[in-house]
Amino acid sequence: MTSEASPGSRCARSGMLRRRTQEEDSAALIDMAPGAGKGDSYGSTANTLEPGGHQAAACRVGSPAKPRIADFVLVWEEDLKPGQQQDNTTRDKTDMHGDWRETFLDNLRAAGLCVDQRDVQDADSAVHYVLLSAPWAVLCYYAEELRLKLPLQESEEQPRIPSRNCPTRPPTGRPACWSGWASPTSCWRTCLTCPRSTTPASSKFLGSDNQDTFFSNTQRHQILFEILAKTPYGHEKKGLFGIDQLLSEGVFSAAFPLHDGPFMTPPEGLQAPGLNQRQVLSQHWARWRKWNKYQPLDHVRRYFGEKVALYFAWLGFYTGWLLPAAAVGTLVFLVGCSMLFSDTPTQELCSSADSFEMCPLCPDCPFWLLSSICALVQAGRLFDHGGTVFFSLFMALWAVLFLEYWKRKSATLAYRWGCSDYEDVEERPRPQFAASAPTMALNPITGEDEPYFPERSRLHRVLAGSVVVVMMVAVVVMFLVSIILYRAIMAILVSKSDNTVLAAWASRIASLTGSVVNLIFILILSKIYVALAHVLTRWEMHRTQTKFEDAFTLKVFIFQFVNFYSSPIYIAFFKGRFVGYPGNYHTLFGIRNEECAAGGCLIELAQELLVIMVGKQIINNVQEILVPKLKGWWQKVRLRSRKRQAGAAVAAGRAPWEADYELLPCEGLFDEYLEMVLQFGFVTIFVAACPLAPLFALLNNWVEIRLDARKFVSESRRPVAERAQDIGIWFHILAGLKHLAVISNAFLLAFSSDFLPRAYYQWSRARDLRGFVNFTLARAPPAFAAAHNRTCRYQAFRDDDGQYSRTYWNLLAIRLAFVIVFEHVVFSIGRVLDLLVPDIPESVEIKVKREYYLAKQALAENEALFGAGGAKDNQPLAQEMRLGPQA
Secondary structure (H helix, E strand, C coil), rough: EECCCCCCCCCCCCCCCCCCHHHHHHHCCCCCCCCCEEECCCEEEEECCCCCCCCHHHHCCCCCCCCCCCEEEEEEEECCCCCCCHHHHHHHHHHHHHHHHHHHHHHHCCCCEEEEEEEECCEEEEEEEEECCCCCCHHHHHHHHHHHCCCEEECCCCCCCHHHHHHHHHHCCCCCCCCCCHHHHHHHHHHCCCCCCCCHHHHHHHCCCCCEEEEEEEEHHHHHHHHHHHHHHCCCCCCCEEEEHHHHHHHCCEEEEECCCCCCCCCCCCCCCCCCCCHHHHHHCCCCCCCCCCCCCHHHHHHHHHHHHHHHEEEEEEHHHHHHHHHHHHHHHHHHHCCCCCCHHHHHHCCCCCCHHHHCCCCCCHHHHHHHHHHHHHHHCCCCCCCHHHHHHHHHHHHHHHHHHHHHHHHHHHHHCCCCCHHHHHEEHHHHHHHHCEEEECCCCCCCCCECHHHHHHHHHHHHHHHHHHHHHHHHHHHHHHHHHHHHHHHHHHHHHCCCCHHHHHHHHHHHHHHHHHHHHHHHHHHHHHHHHHHHHHCCCEEEEHHHHHHHHHHHHHHHHHHHHHHHHHHCEEEEEEECCCEECCEEEEEEEEEEEEEEHHHHHHHHHHHHHHHHHHHHHHHHHHHHHHHHHHEEEEEHHHHHCCCCCCCCCCCHHHHHHEEEECCHHHHHHHHHHHHHHHHHHHCCCCCCCHHHHHHHHHHHHHHHHHHHHHHHHCCCCCCCCCCCCCHHHEEEEHHHHHHHHHHHHHHHHHHHHHHHCCCCCCCCCCCHHCCCEEEEEEHHHHHHHCCCCECCEEEECCCCCCHHCCCCCHHHHHHHHHHHHHHHHHHHHHHHHHCCHHHHHHHHHHHHHHHHHHHHHHHHHHHHHHHHHHHHHHHHHHHCCCC
């Protein structure tokens, strides 16, 4: 069949690449007339519905007893204050927005949607609600376009194989693979082999006799959003299309699908009907007392879509795996507590009195006694002992097993939810990409014309965006240098204090205040860069939503990695390495380089981790609890006061669209994933410095799951359900962090911990570690001692003339050997675990193979039953299925 699109909206069909005509941008309307033929899925077609004709009849489809009010809502607010003076620019902008809005709504009507407007108005302002719903014909058309999964009728006489249950071709002539099978590829190929029939396609599906309940609410939302995302309100080449652009321009205030109903359950004793899906989730998932229960992932998926369900599945899986990590980390910390007062070097330091007089920390600072930092050294022993080595090895293997078993869990969920091949086969171009791409090309997988953007042009844009990312990373490094200078200056100022204790704690005070300032800079820069990364990613023209989100995620994570981890990396691997020695101190911009505080850099790194990780978690949780409540309260007060002024009875109840508009906009999952992945980095990369990090992460995640659940169910507007087959690029980022964690912990244990110096001293000097404190201290050069007329000590392995001693070089060789052995052992064990744990469970793999076998059997039966006449149109496809794509 042929499409009845107007000539001005068709594309030239010559060649694989086709240049779009300007006339095509004037409309994005689909042909809803019965018997319309196959057309371009992504281009524009002319409207064939007469106003008040077929469209009006279609809008009346539905049960008279319980008509469907709306599936999607558009909202805009209007200021009606009398006598308000507006300049010409503001007036022109208001008129332009009104014209865009009217054009957009007219195009929605022409596309076959039912558009109903409701207003709430007072003397000064008005809120306009546009209620959208799709009639049966529109739903059927777009169900085929989006390849929605619908349940097939079971045949009592025949076994459940695709050839018996495959739906016939719809009136448009395209294969309608609305299958309940979990393997979309095999079903889609098998559907292509089904013979043509005059039977309506919908009759092959369960419940197709009831048009009100045949499509679920989630599927209706997906269909309506697809139409909203592609409908123009002006010239498409100028980007004047889609609801997203209208929202960013302020033409509409909000666009959201309606919730199923209230989330509060009816009071006990009332003879209320069964709970809706939202009430079920609120009752059994989003309550604090359900913290110890498994999440109802299938219900979450049914209401919010696969993408949201996969996030909560991953978060619950990650939280469960934190239990053993937190238990072992807490045990290691308790071991450190038990060793606190029995450690020989710590006892020697605390009882040294005035035996070790230390060199000044700055040119004008006084000499100080090593015994004054007894408390700091004791605190450092809580994290720096032999158990830390075991825990670092444990966490490295824990990360490997966690990711391996998540791959199995993800594969199982993707199979059960029927989205195993979604990104490879079923995912369609983004509406924004479809309207902005300059050319058309043939998709070799689907065989349909799709929008196309040249890969070379995209590569140039990606490279240009990478330059911006590098510039932003340079900005972060500049802020890090400023924090380093701040700490150095603060340490000098506090060291000059007359209070001896305060002067001894100067470095720790400077480090703590610097961590707080660094956290403030991190949060500010994060907000700025996320907005910039979104603009860059849109400019790069990525074809699918998955690729768009992956590119955006990668940009933001690179920046956030440097933003959050730069300070801990500096403390762990660079601080105190370039200090010099008394009389020859190294400087940065005239200020002496920082050295590790008394007690070592490991305790300072633990402090930095706790401030950034725990501080960020506390701030985020407070924001997620208080900010939504404050915003929701203000939104309700503003809208209800307007309703009272309009004379409406608030107590009588609100319309569903008004209740949902009072909720907060759903901001997606990016921030949630980013928070958890950054936490995973803190838990694994620097775990040698803080064994309690998994415990704090576990406590936070128990709260996070319920906070996010409450946010989605009761505090936010319902998001449009999106499909996904996994957590996307986040998994590859986690895998990268896993490898980085092994290397990082190896260097931490080798260069920042006292583990290897103690082991070397036990092996070469004394098994009981007596005299270890004196072993780690060097004497000031004679020139420095003569200038100050007294001698002093400092922490380093140097000779009396300031040169590195033989012990330093021996320890350096031992440290490098430890790094090599540690990372080789961990990577080798990780590789063995990777081979032993299959990515796909055996049960799932057997089911996939079974489906492939049934598909091939159905193809053979189809050829035998219908012969050449029934399968002659599908001979190339049949040959490909028998012999493979290489044939």
